[in-house]
Amino acid sequence: MNQELNRETIEQAYRYMLTARKLDERLAQLYRAGDIFGGVFLGKGQEALSVSVGMALRKGDIYAPLIRDGAGRLAFGETVLDALRNCLGSPLGPMRARDGNVHRGRPREGCMAMISHLGASISVVNGALMAKRMKGESGFMGAACIGEGATSTGAFHEALNQAAIEKLPLLLVVANNQYAYSTPTTMQFACKKLTDKAVGYGVTAHEVDGTDLESCWNTLQSAARKAREGEGPQLIVAELLRLCGHGEHDDAHYVTDDMKQSNVGKDCMELARTLMTSQHGFSDQELQEWETSTQKDINHSISIVKQEGGPDPYTHSWNPLATRELNEQANGIAK
Amino acid sequence: MSITYLEAIREAQAYLLKNDPRVYIYGQDVGAFGGAFKATKNLATEFPGRVIDAPISEDAMIGSAVGAAIEGLRPIIEVQFADFSTVGFNQMVNQAATLFWRTEVPCPITLRLPSGGTSGGGPFHSQCLESIYAHFPGLIVCTPATVEDAYSMLIESVTLDDPVVFCEHKYLYFHLKAKSLPQEALPIGKARIAREGRDMTIVTYSAMVHECLEAAKEMAQDGIQIEVVDLRTVKPIDTDTIIASVARTGRLLCVAEEWPWGGVNAEVISRVVAEGFNLLDAPPQRINAKDTPIPYHPRLWSVHRPTAQSIIAASRHLLRI
Ligand SMILES: Cc1ncc(C[n+]2csc(CCOP(=O)(O)OP(=O)(O)O)c2C)c(N)n1
Numbered sequence: 128m129n130q131e132l133n134r135e136t137i138e139q140a141y142r143y144m145l146t147a148r149k150l151d152e153r154l155a156q157l158y159r160a161g162d163i164f165g166g167v168f169l170g171k172g173q174e175a176l177s178v179s180v181g182m183a184l185r186k187g188d189i190y191a192p193l194i195r196d197g198a199g200r201l202a203f204g205e206t207v208l209d210a211l212r213n214c215l216g217s218p219l220g221p222m223r224a225r226d227g228n229v230h231r232g233r234p235r236e237g238c239m240a241m242i243s244h245l246g247a248s249i250s251v252v253n254g255a256l257m258a259k260r261m262k263g264e265s266g267f268m269g270a271a272c273i274g275e276g277a278t279s280t281g282a283f284h285e286a287l288n289q290a291a292i293e294k295l296p297l298l299l300v301v302a303n304n305q306y307a308y309s310t311p312t313t314m315q316f317a318c319k320k321l322t323d324k325a326v327g328y329g330v331t332a333h334e335v336d337g338t339d340l341e342s343c344w345n346t347l348q349s350a351a352r353k354a355r356e357g358e359g360p361q362l363i364v365a366e367l368l369r370l371c372g373h374g375e376h377d378d379a380h381y382v383t384d385d386m387k388q389s390n391v392g393k394d395c396m397e398l399a400r401t402l403m404t405s406q407h408g409f410s411d412q413e414l415q416e417w418e419t420s421t422q423k424d425i426n427h428s429i430s431i432v433k434q435e436g437g438p439d440p441y442t443h444s445w446n447p448l449a450t451r452e453l454n455e456q457a458n459g460i461a462k
Numbered sequence: 463m464s465i466t467y468l469e470a471i472r473e474a475q476a477y478l479l480k481n482d483p484r485v486y487i488y489g490q491d492v493g494a495f496g497g498a499f500k501a502t503k504n505l506a507t508e509f510p511g512r513v514i515d516a517p518i519s520e521d522a523m524i525g526s527a528v529g530a531a532i533e534g535l536r537p538i539i540e541v542q543f544a545d546f547s548t549v550g551f552n553q554m555v556n557q558a559a560t561l562f563w564r565t566e567v568p569c570p571i572t573l574r575l576p577s578g579g580t581s582g583g584g585p586f587h588s589q590c591l592e593s594i595y596a597h598f599p600g601l602i603v604c605t606p607a608t609v610e611d612a613y614s615m616l617i618e619s620v621t622l623d624d625p626v627v628f629c630e631h632k633y634l635y636f637h638l639k640a641k642s643l644p645q646e647a648l649p650i651g652k653a654r655i656a657r658e659g660r661d662m663t664i665v666t667y668s669a670m671v672h673e674c675l676e677a678a679k680e681m682a683q684d685g686i687q688i689e690v691v692d693l694r695t696v697k698p699i700d701t702d703t704i705i706a707s708v709a710r711t712g713r714l715l716c717v718a719e720e721w722p723w724g725g726v727n728a729e730v731i732s733r734v735v736a737e738g739f740n741l742l743d744a745p746p747q748r749i750n751a752k753d754t755p756i757p758y759h760p761r762l763w764s765v766h767r768p769t770a771q772s773i774i775a776a777s778r779h780l781l782r783i
Contacts, residue, residue, distance in 0.1 A: 189529070221565070222564055222565065223566075225563060225564055226564050230564075232565065233565070234532045234561075234565050234567045235532075235567055239529075239532070240561075240564055240565050242556050242557055242560065243556075244552055244556055244557075247521075247525060247552060247553060247556070247557055248525075249522075249525070250519075250521065250522040250523075250524075250525025250526045250529065250553070251525050251526065251528050251529040251532070251557065252529055253522065253525070253526045253529060254525060254526030254527055254528060254529025254530040254531075254532075254533075254537075255529035255530065255532055255533045256529070257526060257529070257530055258529065258530035258532075258533035258534070258535045259533060261486060261511065261512070261530075261535065262533070262534075262535075281521060281549075282521050282522070282525070282552070282553075285517070285519035285520075285521045285522035285525075286519075286521075286522045286525065286526075288517060288519065288522070289516075289517060289519055289522040289523075289526065292517055446563075447559070447560075447562065447563045447599040447600040448562065448600060448602070448624045449562045449568040449569075449622075449623035449624050450602070450622050450623055450624050452651070453602055453622075453624070453650065453651050453698055454698070455599075455697070455698045455699075
């Protein structure tokens with residue numbers, strides 16, 4: 128059953144998008160203030176797609192978000208505290224300061240913790256889905272998110288082919304944000320459209336305007352239904368534009384003005400806001416209040432996380448193995 | 463009754479499939495065909511749905527194993543030849559090896575690598591890759607040299623909550639036989655004294671254990687007693703057993719079939735020198751395969767890897783005799 132984008136669901140979706148956008152803005156500020164170790168990678172412009180993926184998933188499903196999926200993560204159950212703790216290096220975060228920024232997850236709860244290697248998480252989702260099938264579960268689904276750049280990896284090819292052979296209930300969501308870091312799509316693939324690739328793998332493809340919440344919602348709902356009903360992997364390609372640098376260190380000077388003014392350059396948040404007020408009867412004042420309270424909640428969380436400090440390298444456990452006695456440290460080296 | 467090294471691997475997998483519903487096997491041609499070496503012969507019939515043919519996609523094979531492990535299963539991945547595991551290297555060393563450390567979710571997967579040279583194998587069906595895997599934190603690397611260890615260490619590998627690279631030696635598959643399967647075994651991480659001796663220590667593992675034992679036997683005819691330590695596991699290395707042996711003999715030769723640069727031999731010598739320098743009566747020595755790709759022709763291959771004869775020559779050099 129497709130879930131409708133009605134007054135209730137759009138409010139939820141919009142609130143996740145808003146929280147993700149506001150969180151991103153604060154992370155950018157913290158980065159510039161020097162409060163963040165390492166990089167900051169934002170999802171500005173991709174919230175509509177991301178939230179539609181997150182809300183198409185249910186508890187018990189598998190989700191492998193990527194760099195620009197703050198909104199989807201929230202929809203799948205991540206807390207703002209988890210996100211902030213990871214970005215600010217709190218030992219109380221999901222990765223306990225061992226990994227940072229977007230490299231976070233709670234695999235036990237179905238949210239995979241991405242490694243940096245692009246394309247590598249797709250087959251991990253496949254494996255989790257295969258396992259669920261072997262365990263006799265039913266009705267589940269998985270979603271793996273990537274950018275168009277990752278479609279050029281061998282891992283993408285192997286995993287999509289594997290999912291097709293195994294007829295897995297996988298949504299492979301490609302956010303074609305027109306640039307992979309600075310590389311334009313012309314230097315990334317030579318097919319006319321990325322959905323053309325689906326034919327070669329024998330999977331169903333869906334193309335969607337990634338700036339439009341309603342289109343994203345409907346596409347993801349219908350792809351999810353197909354996947355859950357046993358129709359195999361669904362390749363979803365959303366056209367949109369990254370409305371920020373690759374990371375906050377990047378001024379994105381290579382994004383052309385033409386691109387910014389084209390259809391993909393529209394801001395999904397603004398479009399969603401219009402949808403909320405014109406179609407679903409929300410008032411500007413209401414939306415303004417949400418914005419203020421969201422901001423306040425995020426600031427409150429930041430103050431909590433800042434007090435948590437960083438990890439202690441001296442009391443930290445440096446064991447990479449679950450089998451304690453087999454760690455090399457326990458075995459006479461690098462004491 | 464006698465059982466080969468390869469049959470022991472099959473039996474270990476049959477045991478695991480029978481006793482642990484979380485175990486499944488995934489690899490190219492492992493299903494109805496029974497695997498390129500027949501290590502999974504009949505298992506697909508005995509355990510329907512749990513011995514699964516994979517596409518030629520080592521990256522996706524290993525990546526999916528990580529996902530299944532997160533879901534609580536215990537996959538065994540058979541790579542057709544160790545050499546092809548480089549295609550899935552990233553998933554093993556970056557995805558599997560880091561999972562527990564990053565997320566506290568264990569990653570119990572076993573990567574079976576048919577390793578090492580056989581006559582005529584050539585550059586891409588002969589490699590020993592234990593050291594490149596051992597380099598990465600978060601992996602356990604097993605290199606069984608006996609039928610008994612092939613059996614018991616494979617069972618233990620799958621039981622462990624960590625990713626294991628299981629380097630099984632193709633040269634031993636058919637050559638090596640035992641009377642029966644073991645009832646008990648040393649644990650992973652513990653080395654074994656394969657032969658006792660007082661004059662020098664050879665530290666080795668996998669197929670080279672047998673070349674070393676042959677060399678030791680020949681040397682014994684001249685009254686030289688060589689102690690042979692079979693590492694069994696190259697990560698972690700059982701440094702204590704090595705140092706204890708060197709303390710008894712004062713001399714160390716390391717023998718491995720893999721390439722020399724930065725490998726197990728280098729690691730063992732580095733540890734002995736750092737922790738037991740005073741125990742040494744002579745500079746430690748090592749022999750590896752030659753530092754070239756592995757040659758195809760049997761006559762070239764026969765001198766490419768260490769043999770009993772080259773081990774004897776190195777031992778004589780070490781003993782100044
Ligand atoms: C296998 C691999 N190669 C290179 C990189 C370095 N890298 C990180 S992000 C990125 C660009 C990714 O572009 P895309 O997949 O389109 O996603 P986007 O950043 O546009 O969301 C690159 C090259 C990487 N992470 N992984």
